[in-house]
Amino acid sequence: MTSDTADPTSATNTVARVLLAALCRHPRALVRLAAWSVLEVAPLLLSGYGVARALDDGFLAGRPGTGLAWLGALAVAVLAGALATRHVYRILAEIVEPFRDDLVDSVVGGALQRSTVLGGRPDSGAVARLTHQVEVVRDNFAGLLLLARSFVVSAAGAVVGMAALTGVVGLLVLPPLLAGLAFFLSSLRSMTTRQRDHVLTDEGVADSAGTVAHSLRDVVACGAEDRAYARVQRQVDAHAEAERTLARMAAVRTLSVAVGGWLPVVGLLVVAPWLLGSGSTLGTIAGALVYLTQGLLPALRALVDGLGSGGLRLVVTLDRLVEAGERPVPSSGTARRSAPHGYDLVLDGVTFSYGRHAEPVVNQVDLVIPEGQHLAMVGPSGAGKSTLAGLLAATHVPDCGEVRLGGVPVGDLDPQTLVGHRVLIPQEAYVFAGTVEENLRYLHPGATRAELDTAVDALGLRSMMTRLGGYDAVVDPGTLSAGERQLIAVARAHLTPAPVLILDEATCHLDPVAEERVERVLTGRGGTLIVVAHRISSALRAQRIVLMNGAEMVWGTHGELLATAPLYRDLVGQWDIGQENIASGRLAGRSWPEGPRGTLTSGTTGRY
Numbered sequence: 001m002t003s004d005t006a007d008p009t010s011a012t013n014t015v016a017r018v019l020l021a022a023l024c025r026h027p028r029a030l031v032r033l034a035a036w037s038v039l040e041v042a043p044l045l046l047s048g049y050g051v052a053r054a055l056d057d058g059f060l061a062g063r064p065g066t067g068l069a070w071l072g073a074l075a076v077a078v079l080a081g082a083l084a085t086r087h088v089y090r091i092l093a094e095i096v097e098p099f100r101d102d103l104v105d106s107v108v109g110g111a112l113q114r115s116t117v118l119g120g121r122p123d124s125g126a127v128a129r130l131t132h133q134v135e136v137v138r139d140n141f142a143g144l145l146l147l148a149r150s151f152v153v154s155a156a157g158a159v160v161g162m163a164a165l166t167g168v169v170g171l172l173v174l175p176p177l178l179a180g181l182a183f184f185l186s187s188l189r190s191m192t193t194r195q196r197d198h199v200l201t202d203e204g205v206a207d208s209a210g211t212v213a214h215s216l217r218d219v220v221a222c223g224a225e226d227r228a229y230a231r232v233q234r235q236v237d238a239h240a241e242a243e244r245t246l247a248r249m250a251a252v253r254t255l256s257v258a259v260g261g262w263l264p265v266v267g268l269l270v271v272a273p274w275l276l277g278s279g280s281t282l283g284t285i286a287g288a289l290v291y292l293t294q295g296l297l298p299a300l301r302a303l304v305d306g307l308g309s310g311g312l313r314l315v316v317t318l319d320r321l322v323e324a325g326e327r328p329v330p331s332s333g334t335a336r337r338s339a340p341h342g343y344d345l346v347l348d349g350v351t352f353s354y355g356r357h358a359e360p361v362v363n364q365v366d367l368v369i370p371e372g373q374h375l376a377m378v379g380p381s382g383a384g385k386s387t388l389a390g391l392l393a394a395t396h397v398p399d400c401g402e403v404r405l406g407g408v409p410v411g412d413l414d415p416q417t418l419v420g421h422r423v424l425i426p427q428e429a430y431v432f433a434g435t436v437e438e439n440l441r442y443l444h445p446g447a448t449r450a451e452l453d454t455a456v457d458a459l460g461l462r463s464m465m466t467r468l469g470g471y472d473a474v475v476d477p478g479t480l481s482a483g484e485r486q487l488i489a490v491a492r493a494h495l496t497p498a499p500v501l502i503l504d505e506a507t508c509h510l511d512p513v514a515e516e517r518v519e520r521v522l523t524g525r526g527g528t529l530i531v532v533a534h535r536i537s538s539a540l541r542a543q544r545i546v547l548m549n550g551a552e553m554v555w556g557t558h559g560e561l562l563a564t565a566p567l568y569r570d571l572v573g574q575w576d577i578g579q580e581n582i583a584s585g586r587l588a589g590r591s592w593p594e595g596p597r598g599t600l601t602s603g604t605t606g607r608y
Contacts, residue, residue, distance in 0.1 A: 014322055015315045019141065022099045033091045033149065040084035041153040043077040044295045048161045050074045052287030060282065092142055100138040103321055107134060133199070133317045140314040147306040154299035158291040165284045172267045173296065180260020184304055187252045192315055194245050199317055201239035208235045253304045260304075261297040268292065339417055340406025343499045343528060345369040345392055350401035352391060361387045364401070365553065367546075371499070374529045376542035378571060383548040385532045389504045392530060393424040405500070423498045425506035429489035431480060437471035439488055443496040455494045458521045460514065461487055482509040490518050499527040508534040516541070536571050547571075 023030060050070045058067025159173060212219060212228045219228045272285050347367040353360040361384040369375055369392075377385045390396035391403055394410040403410050405421060413421075423443060431439055440455070441447045452471065456462055464484055468475065477485065486509050493501055501522055507515040512535065519541055522529050531538050539545045540558055547554040547561055547568050554565045561568040 015318045018318060018322060022102075022141075023095065025098070026095045029091050029094045033088060033095075036084045036087045036091065037149050037153050040081045040088060041150075041157045042084075043074065043081045044154055044291075045157045045161055046074055046077045047294060048158075048287035048289075048291035049164055050077075050287075051290050052165055052281070052283035055283035055286055056281045057283075088146070092145060095145070096138060096142040099141060100134060103134045103137060107321060133321060136313055137318050137321060140317075144306055144314060147303050151299045151303040154295050158295040158299075161291050161295075162288055165287050172271065173264045173292070176263040176267070177260045177296070177300070180256045180258075180263070180300065180304075183259060184252065184256035184307070187249075187256075188307070191249050191252070194242070194249060195313060195315070196319075198239070198242040198246055199313075201235065201242045204235040205232070205239050208232045256304050257297075257301045261292075261300045265289070265292050265297070340404075340408040340413065340421060342406040343371050343421055344404075344406060345500065345528065345530075346402075346404040346407075347391065348402045348404065350391060350398040350403060352387060352396060352398050360399075362391065362398075369528060369530065372526065372528055374523050374531075374541070374543045375546065376531045376533045376539040376544075377546045377548060378533045378536065378539045378568070379548035380567075380571075385548055386504050388546070388548065389424070389502050389530065389532050393422055393502050394418055395424065419498075421498055422500035422502065423493045423496055424502045424504065425489050425493050427505040427508055429482075429485040429506065431475060431477040431485045431488050433477065434475060435471065436465065436468055436473050436475055436488075439475060440471075440492055440495060443492050443498075447495045451495060455491045458524075459487060459491055459494065460517055461491060483511075483514070486510060487514075487518075490522070494522060494525060500530070501527065502530045502532075504532045505534045506532075507538075512537060536573075 050073060054067040054070035058064060058070060155177070162173065208231055212232055215228075219225060268285070268288055275285060276282070345368070347365050350362055350365045350367075351360050352362045365388075377388060379385055387396065391398060394403060394405075394413075397411070405413065405418070410418060432442070437452065440452055449471070456465055464487065465471070480488075486506055490503075490506065503519075503522075507518050510518065515535065516537065519529070519531065519538060523541075531542065533539050533542075543557075545556060545558060545561055545568075547565055549567055554561065554568070556564065562572065
């Protein structure tokens with residue numbers, strides 16, 4: 001990716017390639033745009049010449065009818081130009097809107113890829129890019145496309161028209177026009193740098209404000225309001241200074257317009273006596289002034305203002321969006337293997353903390369989860385259960401140690417391979433806009449209707465399916481309850497062939513009966529099931545249990561933890577349970593099968 005101090009020339013070249021590619025995708029639209037642009041400039045082409053003829057051949061010659069006829073011709077040309085403008089905007093949409101859609105796809109894809117790749121972090125700046133910068137590019141691309149073709153046809157029309165009146169007048173226009181354009185273009189490099197600073201500080205404001213807002217509870221709890229305020233204020237001040245610098249650059253645009261647009265007007269007025277003495281008429285001079293003041297000058301002012309503001313925003317913002325759309329390249333130099341060998345999950349000396357100086361949430365853990373085991377993770381809120389689930393799902397990168405799936409470090413697995421072998425279902429289930437079937441088949445597009453029916457019936461979703469209108473019904477996620485969204489996410493995971501399912505409190509919005517049914521069905525599908533338990537009943541259904549309390553962890557079966565872990569007895573609510581029930585593995589008259597053992601090793605007691 002391009003650094004924040006990227007060379008403006010390089011950024012301009014990158015943007016030029018992107019815009020050229022966008023234009024080349026619509027050759028027919030460009031031809032139609034050029035054709036209608038020629039008709040749109042017809043009023044300008046006739047304006048100066050028509051005024052000259054109306055004066056010389058009409059009003060000054062005592063023939064007002066002729067003068068009015070020339071003015072009438074100009075009115076007809078204006079109507080034709082208005083019709084052409086209507087078609088120009090329609091054609092413009094055919095070019096610009098697909099380009100905007102491509103930018104949205106690129107920004108969203110890049111942000112999701114960076115956030116979900118192993119070791120990735122949420123991309124806060126993506127919000128500013130998606131909600132603001134994409135629209136900036138769309139609007140400025142459309143505006144500059146209009147300005148560029150308007151300047152070309154207007155300048156050409158003015159020069160041709162003045163040449164038709166007298167070639168001498170044309171010589172007064174080209175030198176100052178070229179000088180003004182050269183002066184302006186030479187300042188674009190500096191302007192691009194200032195505009196890039198403006199965009200970067202805009203992202204900085206969004207990033208810092210988003211971080212503080214997300215951590216507001218912790219900020220208040222730690223009494224860090226002043227530090228948080230100062231952090232955001234620094235970004236706001238930097239953005240304000242960038243705004244002021246851009247405003248000062250407006251002087252360059254004003255000078256360029258004065259040289260290229262107003263200087264020819266002054267020159268024409270200065271040489272007017274000489275032109276009259278050389279045989280030019282009053283109508284010729286008036287027509288030339290019309291071409292300059294109504295054609296060339298407005299076109300030049302619009303081009304300079306557009307390039308100096310919208311053009312710079314387009315170059316810098318689009319360059320940032322191109323960067324944002326790049327997919328991250330994994331930094332690991334290890335060759336990626338095609339697939340793991342089996343799907344044992346192993347944590348080997350894994351330590352993880354949120355921050356360099358923070359206490360470890362998981363500390364020196366050696367954990368083995370064999371293929372096909374049903375494991376539950378329990379503990380008080382904030383004990384680190386979701387963190388351990390994230391490490392097992394490879395959404396977190398350990399500070400030290402290694403996580404392996406099927407004997408292969410998860411960092412060495414191709415992302416698609418990893419996705420195909422494990423599914424993580426979060427507490428807040430995602431339901432997408434689309435049909436019910438599209439939501440269910442999201443992780444397994446090849447699932448048949450028969451497989452959908454099997455999953456729906458097994459999980460007890462048939463009544464909900466009927467209420468929603470069947471597989472082909474379009475889902476409005478906002479109308480679903482939290483429990484219904486979780487059921488759809490569970491069914492989606494059930495359909496996938498992934499051998500490892502990790503539920504991070506993914507059934508917390510279900511009642512106990514529905515939760516038991518979900519866990520029973522997911523266990524029956526085969527493979528490994530890891531559950532971050534919301535209720536202690538989830539632990540009772542598991543073959544092995546990991547009890548977490550911060551970095552301290554205890555493992556065992558339900559009966560073993562009742563005998564050895566006071567915290568677990570507290571969670572279960574059975575402080576005075578007898579040895580007979582412990583030995584038999586019974587609780588409240590129920591028996592829980594032991595099944596194959598997992599291994600959690602640290603010394604001889606399994607305690608951390």
